[in-house]
Amino acid sequence: MNLIKTGNSWKFATEADLEDFVWANLKELFGLIPLKRQYYVNGQICDILALRENKQLVVLELKNAEDRYIVQQLTRYYDALHEVKPLEDEIDYQQPISLIAIKPNFHRDNFIDKKYHHLSIDFFEFAVLADEFNYYFQIKNLDLDNEKVSKIEIHHQDREKNEDILPPSRGLINRLAKCSSEQQEGILKIRQKVLSFDKRMEEISSAVSFKYGNGNSKTSKFCAEFYFDSKGIPIIFLWLGLKNNSSDRISRARIWTDWQGNALLEGYVPSGIGAKINLSKKKLSNRVKIMNEIVANKNLTYRTNKYFSQYYKDRNRITRKINNSEPLTYEERQLLEIDANEFTLVRGGGRLNTYKFDRYDSLNGLVEVALEKWRKRL
Structure with missing residues (x-):
């Protein structure tokens, strides 16, 4: 221990x-x-x-x-x-x-x-x-x-306490000050876990991110990163296997978490924050909200046709990702869980397969996987 x-x-x-x-x-x-x-x-x-x-x-x-x-x-x-x-x-x-x-x-x-x-x-x-x-x-x-x-x-x-693991830098403290208490606690727990994993582990800081690996040279290997966007919102990246973490090939994976222990591997971003993922999540979040309101209020009017048209396009695209074993974002999972069968049948369509995702990954478990993969790569 x-x-x-x-x-x-x-x-x-x-x-x-x-x-x-x-x-x-x-x-x-x-x-x-x-x-x-x-x-x-x-x-x-x-x-x-x-x-x-x-x-x-x-x-x-x-x-x-x-x-x-x-x-x-x-x-x-x-x-x-x-x-x-x-x-x-x-x-x-x-x-x-x-x-x-x-x-x-x-x-x-x-x-x-x-x-x-x-x-x-x-x-x-x-x-x-x-x-x-x-x-x-x-x-x-x-x-x-x-x-x-x-x-x-x-x-x-x-x-x-201070023998092996240095306290958070002033830069990290300033970033954490803008985070919620749950985010602060989660980030500090992961930081402690990563830095105490191996004496070769280092913290490499920049203006917007804090990486963890064995140095910062071209041959260095990383396992985790906290990246803060322009609004100060923290995003976690872990170096995990491709193909939804099923491959031995490693890449930088963007992680969604509710900061309560639940997590999802949402996609792979070689560098930066993942602008395409951000844009997709924002658009889908709005569509999910509108579709849930339509279903809840049983509102089937001419105006809703454009929302259903986009809904079917989104479903087809996300289903193709599932068939290709690609990771899904949190919002994509939410969209597939919408039960719009009543409206689909009224409009003359077939019954939809409503997905029920009853499993999230453990954030702590994903961090442990990233650490073990990092050690094997050294």
Whole structure:
């Protein structure tokens, strides 16, 4: 595990390191059987799914710092799992789904949310302790009267906070100041993960971007980049495989994310920001909005014909991309999910195949793929 020192205390370098440790020690810490990590279900990504011996499902959400909304997050996971009921061969859904929140400290708001919540949620508080020779993970259940404490050893790799990884530059800090709190947190987490991956990794900054690789020469290899457009909006690029990441050939891929863990590989941009992708996304976003309004209001008039005509052209173009295994943008997926069959049949057309995209990539998972591909290319 990667540990960093902050003041007189120690912590996991990233939330991913915390998750790695808990996943590897589920049996010893909680008596649980590992099932799935970063599991996508119905628009949500659960940190860890585990089972008790009787096949009862347990959902664990981990935070490496204070978070005021962990109860709401677990509620969304519960709803998604309860509605879809995935992995039914392994899980007994006749039993209630158990929810566990794991953090270094809990905000007062967490206890208020929990107090008036009808779901059962257990709060576990952890700390990283150190003596002269070893490091320990101490965890206690705040919901028990005796606050039972468990402690196991952490097999670690020491890393002082500023020893290997320099703090963000003034340029990056200035860029982050214009971002939302979710964007700031996401960028800093990825930066920490990338720079702590390998001692050869460097941060190369310019006026509008921050690249990560082994130097900045013609033979250097890159794996990630934060690019800020003219409005200060951050865009993530990762060096991934061509053909929707299925090829061994690597190129610079533009990534869409909702900054909540969901991500999509939208296309490949050798340099710059991807002006064509931007223009296409903007146009499609407007068309998707108009078509959704038409369908919702059941508005079939002469004026809507031009929108349907463009809608069919867009669908045909996007379908060809699917057939060629090309990546789709977020807006292209949205357009294909519009159910316009009622209007299509009225206008004398055949029934459309309405696509349902029930899977996004994990942003953390794509970063890990880019890191591994980078290491192989060195």
